[in-house]
Amino acid sequence: MLLIEEITSIEGRLSEDKGMVMPFVCTAGGRSFYAKGSNTLAVGLINELVCAHLARAFGLPVPDFEVLRMDELLKDVVSPDWAFDLQYEYLFGSASVVPCEKITLSDVGIFAPELRRDLIVFDAWVRNEDRSLTELDGNPNLLVTLPGKELMVIDHNLAFDDGFNEVDFRQMHVFAGVLKELPVQLPEQADYAVRFDAALIILDEVFDLIPAEWLESLPDPDGYLKKISQRLGNYKQDCFWGLLS
Structure with missing residues (x-):
């Protein structure tokens, strides 16, 4: 409901x-x-x-x-x-999460490497390139609570991107460096696959929560939801894990 x-x-x-x-x-x-x-x-x-x-x-x-x-x-x-x-x-x-601030490069190392890896794996899964941060520029769409310095993940409106660029994703993602620190190898791939499977259990229920007004604004709402479902099955292909290796 x-x-x-x-x-x-x-x-x-x-x-x-x-x-x-x-x-x-x-x-x-x-x-x-x-x-x-x-x-x-x-x-x-x-x-x-x-x-x-x-x-x-x-x-x-x-x-x-x-x-x-x-x-x-x-x-x-x-x-x-x-x-x-x-x-x-x-x-x-x-x-609203207050007080908080936007993450900076100096904040990156304060978060557990496992959490950082979880986020870049998730963003690869949903094809979200909109979490970039380098010394030159970027908007990672992450908040840091104060004073506890806890991470909050926001903004997924650009997910499931048809123009998702794998090279840019690996180079620009705010947590890209963690893949050298904690590689996603076969045991980790298996663990993440279990987590993806568990998350996908709710997908049909989530689709039912989408307001009809939003769906009716799309030229092909059924086609778009089908595309999301197909994209979320990408972890069953070797090329997905190649992006994270």
Whole structure:
């Protein structure tokens, strides 16, 4: 059953330097969320919901997340400049994690190598190239809680990418260096395959949670969900593990 929180207010939105889609800051169910609507497009919202569930099932630390509903009356009182990005009734909301900061290169080594490897393996699985960070540039879409310095994984709207570049992924991923420290060899491949299998048990249930509004915005919703399912079976092929070797 899909549980949906009603948005009671929208306080603002993040600046572009904190996220290209500039999520909205809103309140729902008495909690603060960063919400994405039509500014992310339907395919991005579907990716967010599917990957958030899979990431949690896989064992990654992700903020609480919800499907949020925005009443038409609320749309009438927010800034007209936001109207184009708030066309959908349903939004994807990621619960606010405060206080926190964006990860930097100096933070990378504080996280357990097993966690770092888990994340790059997961991103390879869902074909998410949007977690890059080098000395020159990048946006890894990772938060670090304060003062505890715990990792929080966010932003999967660009997952299942048809243009996924394996070379760039290996060179630019924020945790790419861990594959030298902790290689993904045959025993690890077997362990990860078990975790993928376990996460995929919930996939059909997650598909049922996708708001009809998002699916109806796609030219071929059934085809897109089929593509996701096929992509998530990639770990059964040797070429997938070659990307991580």
